[in-house]
Amino acid sequence: MNLTSPDSSLSSAATTKKRAASPRSARKPANTPPLPDHQPALQPGVASITHLTTKLAEYLTPAELKKVKEAYRFSDEMHLGQMRKSGEPYISHPIAVAEICADWKLDAQAIMAALLHDVMEDQDVKKDELIERFGAPVATLVDGLSKLDKIEFQSQIEAQAENFRKMLLAMARDVRVILVKLADRLHNMRTLGVMIPEKKRRIARETMEVYIPIAHRLGLNNIYRELQELAFSHLYPLRHRTLAKAVKAARGNRREVVSKILESVSTTLAATGINAQIDGREKSLFGIYRKMHNKHLSFSQVLDVYGFRIVVDTFANCYLALGTLHALYKPMPGKFKDYIAIPKLNGYQSLHTTLIGPYGTPVEFQIRTQDMHRVAESGVAAHWLYKDEEGNLSDLQQRTHAWLQSLLDIQKQTGDSAEFLEHVKVDLFPDSVYVFTPKSKIIALPRGATALDFAYTIHTDVGDQTIAAKINHEPAPLRTELHNGDIVEIITSPSSRPSPNWLSFVRTGKARSAIRHHLRTINLSESVELGQRLLSQALAMLNLNPVLAPIVVDRLLNESSAKSLDEIYADIGVGKRMATLVARHIMGLLENEPLVTPLLDMEGVAAPGKMDPVVIYGSEGVSVQLSPCCQPIPGDHITGQLKRDQGLVVHAEDCNIAKRQRNKDPDRWIEVLWGEDLNRRFDCRIKVLVHNDKGILARVAAEIGDSDANIIYVNMDDDKDQLMTQLIFTIQVEDRVHLARLMRNVRRIRGVTRILRDRTG
Template sequence: MSATPPTATEVDHDVDSPSSARKYIDAVLEQSFRHLFGPTATPEQPRRHDVVSIANLTSALSGYLQPEEIKDIKAAFHFSDEAHLGQYRQSGEPYITHPVAVAEICAGWNLDAQSIMAALLHDVMEDQGVTKAELAERFGAKVAELVDGLSKLDKMEFRNREEAQAENFRKMLLAMARDVRVILVKLADRLHNMRTLGAVPPEKRRRVARETLDIYAPIAHRLGLNNTYRELQDLSFANFNPHRYATLEKAVKAARGNRREVVGKILESVQRAIADAKLDAEVTGREKTIFSIYKKMRDKQLSFSQVLDVYGFRVVVESALECYTCIGALHALYKPVPGKFKDYIAIPKVNGYQSLHTTLVGPFGAPIEFQVRTRKMHEIAEAGVAAHWLYKNGSADLNDVQKRAHQWLKSLLDIQSEAGDSSEFLEHVKIDLFPDAVYVFTPKSKIMALPRGATALDFAYSIHSDLGNQCVAVKINNELLPLRTELKSGDIVEVITAPYSKPNPAWLGFVRSGKARSAIRHYLKTMRLNESVQLGERLVDQALKGYGFALSDVTPEVWEKLVQWTGNKNRQEIFADIGLGRRVAAVMAKRIEVLMSGRDADDDGSRSESGSTPHAPPVVITGTEGMSVQLSACCRPIPGDDIMGYIGIGLGMAIHTTDCRVAQRIHRRDPGRWIDVAWAPQPGRLFDVAVKVLVKNTKGVFARVAADITSADANIVHIAMDEDLSQESTVLRFVIQVSDRVHLANVMRRVRTNPDVMRIARERPSEEGHHRHDGGMRIDRERADY
């Protein structure tokens, strides 16, 4: 018996490569052995169809690349073919079929020769151990850079799959920010993987589908590759939830027949109206994707028939002026639905998309959605940033798309520079991936696009991180409003700043954009570190005074020994650890005292259990120390109160009043972390304090009591009152700002002169919810807008 000779289609001009010829011979021999002896023991043996052709690829490339470039691409194919020899996909196909398919997708976008070569080589570093230097030597530095950007960090160890995914994603996006071709090749890679996901085990299939839906499909949308975006969504849905996909697909096919008559009638009417307007236009029906139907049903709680009862059409004309003429003709034909006209030509979407959208009431009362655009707008709408390669005519529209993509990629670098780790970076980028946007104006009429749901503070950070950090108020349409105010398209926003203002941790609770979140977190981390170093210095200096030393007395030699003893990098890191409560200042002071006096090095004070040292003066509290020193929300201390300080692990210092029940409970449990503190003679700020006022339930009493408080030079931060107004008396609760206890007493005396006031007292916040292990450290969120 002998193997069947190969057909002409199986042997082409690429078989002259040594690896292809060898695989062909192996395939023929393998088939002969199977005829003679049955299946061989090794399951993954080469087969006859392992001879992979790039004839289709070279045919597509010959339409727009030079012969010399195609020759380089063939060399990249042969190199990849050799590298992947004997490697198979889970479907049983030779692995080389995958990079060839990826390259064919890239050729469909008319990507340049370097991109096609990178597509063919994109797995050789990761799977076959080929080095970047080797690729650079064979194919040039640019191709090596592209392949490196596409390769995973397989040499690094990660704690879990999520960390590995985040770090690999971070690496790819940073490479993408340098060269957008990285993500185009990656999207082609992911698209082919999704098309062939059927051979993958179900659990991995769902995981890859979820990742594609969460990350890669939104990236395609963000870059304007809408065809790729829609296909990735449908493929992800089909693999993540195959039962629902199959059910909807069957229902859609069944519904098409029922809709044919209505669609034909609408199409005929629209074409006649456009012809009457003397427009040369192409009208086509728009098919909803399976995933878009599912998403609309889920998000808007609609039935299948409600979603499918909306008919969609696209009209493509020659010029932007004709777009508006066409809309006029359509509105004359069918009645428009109020509020449903959107002009994305005048104000394009953030990914460069341009069209006019309108919804009309058609025959039988059916809603009809129309998109009207020019041919160039249509090309950009479908290909997005890839249109740069597809339609190289240097038009302003294409340059604008490239500019928008570049701005977004640049914003990724800003987020990366401020993100603490890869997971945080991925979290921020995911927020900015979805291009649903609101469009607002600066006072100089510049249009700014922000994520839907963005606040006035997001607007400030979108202009510059420093502007956001120093923002104290905003005017929206000339009205002073809180920073958390959600913006609407058309708003005119003006940012008001103060040079000494700084971000409030509570801002993280309402900002929506990734840029704002990363900038705030970065500032708070940096500020917290600096403040912790300063607090650590003060605590060590205070502890050393108990031994008769000052911090300035400590010699560089002692610091060097101390750094070696602690394992820290430098003295600033020691101070930061002390300020954050990771080390005890008293123990450090004892060690310094031992080293300074030259006593036995074993006497290091490490057995000390007390947070204090002999005769150490108290740490002075001004109230302006920042995040490292917090006034506890459980007792709200103000100057004049007797206070004590608790050093929480990793939390800095919390200031409590000495009669605070939360503090007393923690002191019994953890006495070694308490230190003596005292108020500065002139604290540098105002302090929040709560007062409770029992008043007669008379008309206008609320306003009169508030006026009494402000007349005593106190600011009102928060107001609340009992909801039951049927009683003769009611309780008003205020959070006010005072300078000290004397000021508070003056305010209370002034309020007592009001004849409607029956009683006023300082109120301690409820202990409920304060049974904590952080010493009462809590960010006060009541002033989130200030």
């Protein structure tokens, strides 16, 4: 091939002969099966970087451009002979990723990482070699982009979660990691058509669940919209084609309306003296589909398919243009949003208003300045596109850095990769509410966040010590959902500690991870003790000695990625690991080893495997919980379920919920027994059907107190006109005998028709 210039154009075909002599080129390319003897070898395709170097020459120095070309040559050599599913040389993919990064004007290190991003994963290039050739920053970026294919995981889900965790933590330290990764995913989605349908759907779903929310969170709206369209087309190809056809058919009918609006708005703004750039745009197919799906509309009912963007020269003209538009067309009530005064979490700023246009058609307008438009389209990448001369961080950069720092905080407090990913996904939820501190500072939270989430957003210590909240100067429960404009005040106490119940209503990842971390920490000894008991019993079932030899412990820790045996015990105690599975793993480690010591009975014959019941005292803390659905009390026959992150949950044996869950997952159930000398009281519910007589509630409550029981909750029917009323009490009793005595006493009250224990949850 003829090269126009050695400096500006390099091709994979042109350097084949030179690389053939290199020891590196002998390395077997990934995913390239050997060709049969009778089949001629395919000639490598050509992938030029002329277009890339032209883009880079606009803003990189010659020295930086030289380093980029060195990275290209190395990547080309590593991927030599490797082909994509489309038949193109594999090097075409890194080049395309680098070109997307060049559009954002990312620095030379990021461009080099884009060119090298697959060499560690596909060609087994070590990080040390990249450090030696291209420097530590580039090697760290490539390492953050590489998957963990060489580690064995228990499941595909666990492997995926760990890969995301690694990538997001690398992103938290250097945001360029996620920018290159998004460019990588964008090119993969653009070329996804050659994949089999099942793989297309899997990759598209992964893109929709993780990468699109990240792009939105970082304000990368161009990529956000394109990834949405591509993922939609591969997830639901028939719906995408049908909707595209409908939009194309409607386009001609609405052209007259769009032209008329453009003309009238342009004329009116010019007459007011506002210099504006006006663009009419069609809503994306996914945006139309989402509106149809969420609001249960047909296509013909989605009227605002078109929107208009008005870019003005000054901040003040945004509001002047808004007033001009409202004078031209009538605004729809409740359809105005000021994202300039209160920007979105990702830094987006614009005025949004929906007006009733010609022929009664709703039309959406977005009004912003040129600077706002740059951030709206490029988000955090605008930091590289348009750097501040003094290098100061913008509000967007500060918010992004704060969010990235929160990822590191969550990682420190999170038990495993799946939990970490769960917390991060929560924080990627796009809708937000904006509330105020008592000192009028604006705090942005995900939709559905509670007063307790607000406390943890202020600081982890504030959340841990929260005892009450005031919303708009009125006392409110901690579980109260917040709304835009709420003023929230948190009341704390140094003696307060997080409750396990908080996990049932907090919304943000930071709050959930902090609560779980605290519960794990303060109850670590309880969880370790319970886990040790469960593992010892599981080993006994397999006739193995519960006292593990040091060599077995070392091998177990190496293969389970745990730091200590106590960590494994704690994981078993909180339900993250199954004692029976760990015991079987230990048995596998002992195969062909002279370390197996069977447990022998009196006759010297191996005892049959039988797991002794776990004894429950009710004072174990959160590592053992009594299920709220059936509220077992001493005297009830009970059974135990090991639930992930909740430890041992105790049910009554005849609990319907327990029966259903036991049928679904029998391996997580163990035998449990009540201990002796239980020095505490237990919650239970009773229902009392009474005549609607004056003072009946007081008489029943007094009798419960006289029976030495404590009332902690009472509820009754709202309908006061009925002859009969059902009272529901949650009371604290010692055991079944105490409860039976109380029920006999209440039954004797005049006006009480029926009393029974409620175990329906």
